[in-house]
Amino acid sequence: MSDHDERQAGLDRRAFLQRGGLYGAGLLVALNLPRPDAARAASESTKPVVLTEAEWATLEAATARIIPTDHEPGAKEANCVNFIDKALANEDAAAVPLYKGGLAGLDGVAKARHAKAFAALDPAEQDAILRDLEKGQAPEWALGEQLPSTMFFETLRVHTIVGFLADPSYGGNADFAGWRVAGYPGPRHRRGGFTPEQVEGKAPVVPIWER
Amino acid sequence: MAEEYDVCVIGTGAGGGVMIDQLTAAGFRVVALERGGRVGPLDFDDDELKNVIRDQVFSPHQLETYRFDAESESVTGRFSHLAHCVGGTITHWAAWSWRFQPDDFEVLSKEGPLAGANLADWPISYEDMEPFYTKAEQDFGVAGDNTLNPFAAPQKTPLPNPRHPERVSAKKFAAGARKLGYHPFPVPKAINSRPYGGRPRCMYGGACRAYGCPVHAKATTLSVSLPRAERTKKLDLRIDAMVYELPVDDRGRVTGARYLDSQGNAHEVRARHTIVSAGAIGTPQLLLLSKSNRFPDGLANGSGQVGRNLTFHHHPSVIGVFDEDLRTYTGFESHAAFDDLHASDSERGFIRGGVVAELNTFTHQPIAYSAVLAGDQPFGASWGAGLKDRIRAFPRTLTLALIGEEMPMEENGVDLDPEVKDRFGLPVPRVTKRQHDNDLAMYDWYEKKLLEVAEAAGAKHVASGRNPELHISKTQAQKGNAHNHGTARMGVDPSKSVLDKWCRSHEVPNLWVVDGSFMPTTAGYNPTLTILANAYRVADHFVREAKKGAL
Numbered sequence: 001m002s003d004h005d006e007r008q009a010g011l012d013r014r015a016f017l018q019r020g021g022l023y024g025a026g027l028l029v030a031l032n033l034p035r036p037d038a039a040r041a042a043s044e045s046t047k048p049v050v051l052t053e054a055e056w057a058t059l060e061a062a063t064a065r066i067i068p069t070d071h072e073p074g075a076k077e078a079n080c081v082n083f084i085d086k087a088l089a090n091e092d093a094a095a096v097p098l099y100k101g102g103l104a105g106l107d108g109v110a111k112a113r114h115a116k117a118f119a120a121l122d123p124a125e126q127d128a129i130l131r132d133l134e135k136g137q138a139p140e141w142a143l144g145e146q147l148p149s150t151m152f153f154e155t156l157r158v159h160t161i162v163g164f165l166a167d168p169s170y171g172g173n174a175d176f177a178g179w180r181v182a183g184y185p186g187p188r189h190r191r192g193g194f195t196p197e198q199v200e201g202k203a204p205v206v207p208i209w210e211r
Numbered sequence: 212m213a214e215e216y217d218v219c220v221i222g223t224g225a226g227g228g229v230m231i232d233q234l235t236a237a238g239f240r241v242v243a244l245e246r247g248g249r250v251g252p253l254d255f256d257d258d259e260l261k262n263v264i265r266d267q268v269f270s271p272h273q274l275e276t277y278r279f280d281a282e283s284e285s286v287t288g289r290f291s292h293l294a295h296c297v298g299g300t301i302t303h304w305a306a307w308s309w310r311f312q313p314d315d316f317e318v319l320s321k322e323g324p325l326a327g328a329n330l331a332d333w334p335i336s337y338e339d340m341e342p343f344y345t346k347a348e349q350d351f352g353v354a355g356d357n358t359l360n361p362f363a364a365p366q367k368t369p370l371p372n373p374r375h376p377e378r379v380s381a382k383k384f385a386a387g388a389r390k391l392g393y394h395p396f397p398v399p400k401a402i403n404s405r406p407y408g409g410r411p412r413c414m415y416g417g418a419c420r421a422y423g424c425p426v427h428a429k430a431t432t433l434s435v436s437l438p439r440a441e442r443t444k445k446l447d448l449r450i451d452a453m454v455y456e457l458p459v460d461d462r463g464r465v466t467g468a469r470y471l472d473s474q475g476n477a478h479e480v481r482a483r484h485t486i487v488s489a490g491a492i493g494t495p496q497l498l499l500l501s502k503s504n505r506f507p508d509g510l511a512n513g514s515g516q517v518g519r520n521l522t523f524h525h526h527p528s529v530i531g532v533f534d535e536d537l538r539t540y541t542g543f544e545s546h547a548a549f550d551d552l553h554a555s556d557s558e559r560g561f562i563r564g565g566v567v568a569e570l571n572t573f574t575h576q577p578i579a580y581s582a583v584l585a586g587d588q589p590f591g592a593s594w595g596a597g598l599k600d601r602i603r604a605f606p607r608t609l610t611l612a613l614i615g616e617e618m619p620m621e622e623n624g625v626d627l628d629p630e631v632k633d634r635f636g637l638p639v640p641r642v643t644k645r646q647h648d649n650d651l652a653m654y655d656w657y658e659k660k661l662l663e664v665a666e667a668a669g670a671k672h673v674a675s676g677r678n679p680e681l682h683i684s685k686t687q688a689q690k691g692n693a694h695n696h697g698t699a700r701m702g703v704d705p706s707k708s709v710l711d712k713w714c715r716s717h718e719v720p721n722l723w724v725v726d727g728s729f730m731p732t733t734a735g736y737n738p739t740l741t742i743l744a745n746a747y748r749v750a751d752h753f754v755r756e757a758k759k760g761a762l
Contacts, residue, residue: 070596165259184605189418198415
């Protein structure tokens, strides 16, 4: 296999995982049934609705490694775990088994290696485990073919990014943390758009949270 | 016996919408069958999660299968970027409005045969299309200045609206292109640069492609053609009408259409003529579903060409990261292009070519940018601190891409999936698609050129995009695209084509097809202005022939 082909194989797998693992295939069609009442009730809460307290803590710790906190907020401050919990309560309900299984699997690897829960490990230990899950190279992963660690990792990765950068009404991107980091000033279709001068860079753009 | 309409139009997008408009204006009584529901400006926001990532707005029931070739397993999903709604896929188009070049109408004659490709000439010339390009540009209010493009196809009438403001990203792109001796120009866009046609000026909200326009500044059949048709009182528009069969009488003429409503109840309409515009995926699906004793292989398929020769465009893309905010989250998808590298030159190792543009497809909002683009770059990483650096580069990232002409291949196409059924139990369309070697050579050549432009533009980090959704190789093809063409070709020879030069079936005299299916080859340009212009051309012919009593 040449480097090029290997790269392609990797991309194929990623495309497959993105499609099949989260927002793909028949899953997506099944998930698109509107559930407005459930959505409203869930989105009004910042407490766990689908996850247990323990799962919440494990997931929050994992999201914090996907988008870490530095001089700016990361996934933890953006409350990405709340976004995922609410997505699982609504549009992404079909991914509940993946999370329930995957979070238990993640903690299982942590306990096998360090005799501690994943959330109690230090960041370097957490990163080492996540890297192995990403590559499918954690021998302690107990779910095997039933739920490949690669699929759990990719779902976690994409969901964390979405939670960081989706509209705050979905439960993440708290206080516009993700949009602040991205330098994205917020959606404008309902706010009059931008002026030609702003398009051309001749006038400043004020983020929606400062207006 | 049910009432008989003059015309039944299936699909309300670019082709069907124009036919509905032009035929109702000429006094014909039209029944239009649209598989989707009604959407409008009140449904159109720019929530990236809802519109792009979850794709919940336009085609909630779309389902298809994809396989690389006849030996491959197929996967089930939603790969084509379509909108099943009143107005069709043009509802969320990005409004690029090119005219094809004169030589795009005679690819086989110009190039000669190419091994493994099914090249063909169009049965019409650029001159035949020219007045209808003008008609489409005027009706859809195209804005731009094609005099700034030395390679533009000849046009007798200037565009009706002035150019739009030049986004910062477009200025960077243009500066890089000029440094290399190219001639950048504003992309012609069917988006109002001033109030026009009773519609307001664009508000430059940034999220344009894949979104509906909340103010109808973007010209679509939903904003231009269908309101006009509804005012004539000649239109009976039926929504949630999934056509599953075009029945034929004992003379071999289509009698209208049979469809299922949202509850799965069957209905039938009768019409003297039936015009299919279900898209280059949906049209072959419908024709192949319409089997009868007279047409055992599907309606109008005596040539065996229905569903074959499917082409998309391919899109090598690169990114360049700058120090300053490029305002990619403003404006619309693409503000600038150059066409210096388009002309076919087999010395390059491939024939044909495409137009190069700056665009915000993945940089208009941050989710798709961060989840997809960020993963495979030399700069940054797919997670951790590297990902965060990439997220921070969001407003400073320029994207360049090619609209590359794909070679038609007979074995690429659409048929009926033998196993997977939709919610009504109908076989879903199965797309079989791999890439011709010419596509791969073109892709690689242009990718290098795009990298040069990004560097010349002054980018600090330059990398090939290699988006997994778009990248092609010997073992990977695009599974779907918004640009779908070729599955019911027009041509002179009934044994090699489905439609005649008027997009009328060679075999079924009252059956017409006006979506992108008709295109024998695709050109290296976005196709929609040509689909619109062709529909004006076919409608003009239809009306003239009907007045002569020849239909």
